[in-house]
Structure formats: C-alpha cells, structure tokens
Amino acid sequence: MKRGRKLKTKEQEREQQPPAGRTPGRAARYQARPSEELDEVNDVDELDEANTGWQQTTAKMAGLTRLVTVGIWALLLAGPAIGLVAVAASGSSASAPPATSTQKATQPSATGPAGFAELYLAAYISAGEGTEESLAPYYAEPVTLANEPGSRTATRVVTVAAQPVSKGYWAVTVAAHVSAKDATGKTADQGLRYYRVGVQVAGTPEAGGAAKPAKSGGGQALYAATSLPAEVNAPTAASHGDLGYGSDSGVSSNDPVADTVSRFIAAYLTSQGELGRYVSPGLQVAPIVPAPYTSTLVTSLRDDQEDGSASDDESVPADGARRRVLATVSATSGDQDYTLNYALTLSTRDGRWEVAAFDIAPALSAEQTGPVAGSASPTPSPAPTPDTASPSAPAGN
Known part of the structure; x- marks a missing residue:
C-alpha cells in the first residue's frame, strides 16, 4: 500500500464546497474539514492494521481514551476513602490483643489481702472486753472478748505467707511482735507470735479478687475477714544454699x-x-x-x-x-x-x-541446691500465760 495523500477528483471537491451565497455554519465547516484529514488517518490506520494486527479506528481510540481518563479520575477520587478504610483496618488489627494474651488470666495479687490482714491482727491483739467494735471494720460477726483491753499490744506486724484458698479468698499468715501485761501489770516481751487470717476479696485480680475489670467498674475493692485470727506455729526455718566464696582467708594488711x-x-x-x-x-x-x-x-x-x-x-x-x-x-x-x-x-x-x-546480694555457688528446710531450729512461739490468754482466739496447729 502506498503512503501519502489520496488525490481528489474535481467532482469530489465540488461536492464538498458549500452552496453559493450561503455562509457555512459550524456543523458544515466541521463536516467539510475532516475529509482531507480522514484520508490521512485512514492511510495510517491501514498501515497500523497491516503492521500490528490491531483493528481500531479513531472513534474507538477516542472512546478508549475517555474510558481510561474516567477510570483514573475515579481512582483519584476514591483514593482518600480507600486510605481511610485501610487505616481503620490496620488500627483495629493493631489494637486487638493477641489471642494468647486474652486467654492468659491475670494472676491475683496478695498485696491487698496481706495489708488488710495486718491491720486486722493489730486491732485484734489490742482489743478486749468493751472494745469489740474496733473489729467491726474487719470482721462483721458479733464478737465477745473476755480479756482486758490493752493487755496485749503488737509493736510490729508483717505478713510472712499469703496462700489463695479459692478465687477471691486468701489464707494470710501474719507475724506480730507482741508485748503483754503480766499479773502485776508489768509489760513483758512475748516475742514473735504467728496468726492465720481468712480474707475474702471483692475486686479485680490486682486487688486480690477475681472480678473482671469491665464488671468491677473501677470501684474500690472490698475486704472481709471470715473469722477471728487463729494462732499457729512459726514457719519452718531453712538454711541457705552454698555461696560462691571460699572459706575465710583472713585479712592481711599487705593484701x-x-x-x-x-x-x-x-x-x-x-x-x-x-x-x-x-x-x-x-x-x-x-x-x-x-x-x-x-x-x-x-x-x-x-x-x-x-x-x-x-x-x-x-x-x-x-x-x-x-x-x-x-x-x-x-x-x-x-x-x-x-x-x-x-x-x-x-x-x-x-x-x-x-x-x-x-552487689545487691552475695553470690550463690553454681552447684547450690537452694534453701534446705528443717536444718535450723524454728523460732519458738512462747505459750501465753493464763493471765494474758484470750479465750476468743482459737488455738493453732
């Protein structure tokens, strides 16, 4: 096929000229111009068709161009909305805790029950006949005491063990340094005494309870003793494991x-x-x-x-x-x-x-086996004298 422009006959030129005495309008001018140009385009289309196999016309190409333009604008307009959806999806996935963390239960803390038991025991040791109301903030049951108020005092109390009995229920062992008056009214040191207290908790695990944070509403935890304190034996003493030092080599002035x-x-x-x-x-x-x-x-x-x-x-x-x-x-x-x-x-x-x-603590030997129970004598709990014994305190084991 020849490249170039097709020659027009005179008859074709006369057909395309507007009638005499009439100014061609916009539509007429538009229809008159493309004949020559279309001939050129047709030649190019025929050449492209022969070379590439694509069968397309200028009208098809114009429609395809408009379609692509509309698609690009649609993507540009939808871009912010798509971005917001992606951010929301990523935020929700990032904020969601792993499945393992939701399944793992929070371990309850013994701090709250231990502190409550210490306060309760100090009040109990100092209480006596006529002052039973001092125990009301800790123990709700009616109590009758026979000992003289102030016949015993606790100069120091500290928790030595806190064992969970069930959900929200603790057995707390408290040591108290007790002084008591004898028959003559003189105060004598009775040393360390040990008492066990049952403490029930309503609150979150951080307070020692078992309530879920969503259900607790962030309210104050509630503590209640389930009985009067029970005096018990001292904990079993133990010896520490071997230390990472040799025997005493003495102190030399030349060292x-x-x-x-x-x-x-x-x-x-x-x-x-x-x-x-x-x-x-x-x-x-x-x-x-x-x-x-x-x-x-x-x-x-x-x-x-x-x-x-x-x-x-x-x-x-x-x-x-x-x-x-x-x-x-x-x-x-x-x-x-x-x-x-x-x-x-x-x-x-x-x-x-x-x-x-x-060093914050002495170094342990790599071969040490930890504390050994029963290798040291426990601190004895002196038996109360008849003058200072409280009939309301149940005997421990």
Missing part, C-alpha cells in the same frame, strides 16, 4: 584487695575519705548521709578464688582481672559495735584494685 575493701567500706559508712577513689568509672555509689557509724573494721574476707591464696598475693594482676568478695565488717556507733556483711565485685585498673560492682 591490696583487703586494703581497697577496707577503705571503700570506711568511706561508705563513715564518710571518711573520698569514695570515688576506690570505685571503677561508671559505678554510681554515694556514702550514706548522715554517716551512721564513726569507724569500721573489716574482720574477715571470703574470696571466690578456688586456691584460697588470694590474701597471700600482694601483686596486682593486669587490667581487667575480677574478683568477688564477701566482707564481714564491724561498725562502731556510740559505744556499740555492729556486725555487717557486704558483697562486692572488684576489678583491676592502672595497677590497683577498684570496686566495680556493689
């Missing part, structure tokens, strides 16, 4: 480890000397203010060196060497000496030993 420990303890407890001189860079520790003691003396030093020759070594190892020690200290206040223990970790730097860590 650089003992010298650093002694100076550090003195600066810490008595404010004598500059504490920063004996600690490694980065360790944050300050002396106790006001100083509780006037002088200190390291009386023994246990080291984690297996050969037990730490105190005989007067040399200082290369930088970076570490050693753990457990120091026994005699601290003087007034005319009294008090014994203390301090666990420290030391390291070497610039030819000297420094305190690298103020």
Whole structure:
C-alpha cells in the first residue's frame, strides 16, 4: 500500500464546497474539514492494521481514551476513602490483643489481702472486753472478748505467707511482735507470735479478687475477714544454699584487695575519705548521709578464688582481672559495735584494685541446691500465760 495523500477528483471537491451565497455554519465547516484529514488517518490506520494486527479506528481510540481518563479520575477520587478504610483496618488489627494474651488470666495479687490482714491482727491483739467494735471494720460477726483491753499490744506486724484458698479468698499468715501485761501489770516481751487470717476479696485480680475489670467498674475493692485470727506455729526455718566464696582467708594488711575493701567500706559508712577513689568509672555509689557509724573494721574476707591464696598475693594482676568478695565488717556507733556483711565485685585498673560492682546480694555457688528446710531450729512461739490468754482466739496447729 502506498503512503501519502489520496488525490481528489474535481467532482469530489465540488461536492464538498458549500452552496453559493450561503455562509457555512459550524456543523458544515466541521463536516467539510475532516475529509482531507480522514484520508490521512485512514492511510495510517491501514498501515497500523497491516503492521500490528490491531483493528481500531479513531472513534474507538477516542472512546478508549475517555474510558481510561474516567477510570483514573475515579481512582483519584476514591483514593482518600480507600486510605481511610485501610487505616481503620490496620488500627483495629493493631489494637486487638493477641489471642494468647486474652486467654492468659491475670494472676491475683496478695498485696491487698496481706495489708488488710495486718491491720486486722493489730486491732485484734489490742482489743478486749468493751472494745469489740474496733473489729467491726474487719470482721462483721458479733464478737465477745473476755480479756482486758490493752493487755496485749503488737509493736510490729508483717505478713510472712499469703496462700489463695479459692478465687477471691486468701489464707494470710501474719507475724506480730507482741508485748503483754503480766499479773502485776508489768509489760513483758512475748516475742514473735504467728496468726492465720481468712480474707475474702471483692475486686479485680490486682486487688486480690477475681472480678473482671469491665464488671468491677473501677470501684474500690472490698475486704472481709471470715473469722477471728487463729494462732499457729512459726514457719519452718531453712538454711541457705552454698555461696560462691571460699572459706575465710583472713585479712592481711599487705593484701591490696583487703586494703581497697577496707577503705571503700570506711568511706561508705563513715564518710571518711573520698569514695570515688576506690570505685571503677561508671559505678554510681554515694556514702550514706548522715554517716551512721564513726569507724569500721573489716574482720574477715571470703574470696571466690578456688586456691584460697588470694590474701597471700600482694601483686596486682593486669587490667581487667575480677574478683568477688564477701566482707564481714564491724561498725562502731556510740559505744556499740555492729556486725555487717557486704558483697562486692572488684576489678583491676592502672595497677590497683577498684570496686566495680556493689552487689545487691552475695553470690550463690553454681552447684547450690537452694534453701534446705528443717536444718535450723524454728523460732519458738512462747505459750501465753493464763493471765494474758484470750479465750476468743482459737488455738493453732
């Protein structure tokens, strides 16, 4: 097929000219112009059809262009709405907790029941005939006591055990340091006494109860004792596991480890000397203010060196060497000496030993098996005398 423009005959040209004496209108002009142009387009369309196989006309292409334009505008207009839907979907999925967290129940806290039991026991020990109403905030049942009010007092109470009996119900064991009047009216120290109290809780697990937060409405938790306290035996004593230190190797004046420990303890407890001189860079520790003691003396030093020759070594190892020690200290206040223990970790730097860590607890041996029950005698609970016994307190086991 030839490229180029088709030649028109004179007859075709006369047919396309407007009638004489009449100005062609917009439609006539529009219809008159494309004949020549359409011939060119037809040639191009025929060429494209031959080369590509696409059978399309200018009208089809114009319609396709309009369709694509409308589609692009539709996407642009719908973009914000689609974005909002995506954000809402992602927000809801992010805020939704995992299925495992919803299935895991919150463990109830014993703090609330323990505090309530301590207050109840202190009120019970001090109460007596005529003052039974002091127990009403803790125990709602009517109570009749036969002992004289104030015949016993609790100078200190502390919870030693809190065991859940069922949902929202606790058995709390409280230790009380009790003083009581004897037959002559003199106050005698009766030592530690142990009592068990049943405490029922209405509230969320954080308060010791079993109510769901949504149902509790954030209201105040309610506590109620289910009986008068029961006096019981002291808990079984136990021995601790093996520590990560050797036997006492003594304190030598020539031992650089003992010298650093002694100076550090003195600066810490008595404010004598500059504490920063004996600690490694980065360790944050300050002396106790006001100083509780006037002088200190390291009386023994246990080291984690297996050969037990730490105190005989007067040399200082290369930088970076570490050693753990457990120091026994005699601290003087007034005319009294008090014994203390301090666990420290030391390291070497610039030819000297420094305190690298103020350990929060003595180090345990890697082979230790934990506390051993029954290896130490428990603290006995003295039997109450007939003059101070309260018939309202049930006997413990």
